Structure formats: C-alpha cells, structure tokens
Amino acid sequence: MFGLIFEVPGGTQEQYDKVMLELNLEANPARGLLSHAAGPTPAGFRVVDVWENEAAFQTFFDTRLGSAIQKSGMAQPQLTTWTVSSSVRQ
Numbered sequence: 306m307f308g309l310i311f312e313v314p315g316g317t318q319e320q321y322d323k324v325m326l327e328l329n330l331e332a333n334p335a336r337g338l339l340s341h342a343a344g345p346t347p348a349g350f351r352v353v354d355v356w357e358n359e360a361a362f363q364t365f366f367d368t369r370l371g372s373a374i375q376k377s378g379m380a381q382p383q384l385t386t387w388t389v390s391s392s393v394r395q
Contacts (some may be wrong), residue, residue, distance in 0.1 A: 306339065306389035307359045311382035316350030323377035328369060335369075337361025339392070352382070355389055 313320075321343060328335070337357040344351060356362040374381065 306392060307356045307362060308387050308389040309354050309356070309362065310385040311350075311352040311354075312346075312348070312385070313350040313352075313379055313382045314348055316379050316382075318345055318350070320377045320379040321350055321352075324370075324373045324379065327373040327376055335365050337365070340394075350379075355392055359386070 338361070339355045339357060340353075342353045354362070356365075
C-alpha cells in the first residue's frame, strides 16, 4: 500500500469542494483508492490518502486529479509519501 499526505498552503474548503465536484467520485470512482480523509489546517488544507499502490495514485493524478486541482485555483500540493505497512478498517 502507498500513503500520501497533500499539504496545500492557503488551500480552502471551497477549493477542495471544487476539486471533488470536478472528480465526481461517486459516479467515477478513483481506481485503487483505499481511504481518503481531508480537512482544513491552520496553514491551509490537508488530504491523507491510502492507495493500493503508487502506480494507481500516479495514474489518477495524471489523468484526473492534476487538472481538477488546476481548475479549482488551488496551489499545487506539497506531497509526502510512504509505504503503508498496516491499515485498520472498522
């Protein structure tokens, strides 16, 4: 599994909502996405995802997410990634 944290300095809930509207994940799910959590921080906006693998994330970013971020006016996110060795679902 592949984990990543998006930090968006100055990012807003409104911009995030625009990205999510553009992605329309209910009708067109992100293949390989296992979990997603997002919310505001004192410095902007943070997203934490877990993906099946890095290739699934990269494909999603290249084909859908990158352009949705650009259209929203959101700054390019700063990414931190790691190999996820354990995940709990309840």
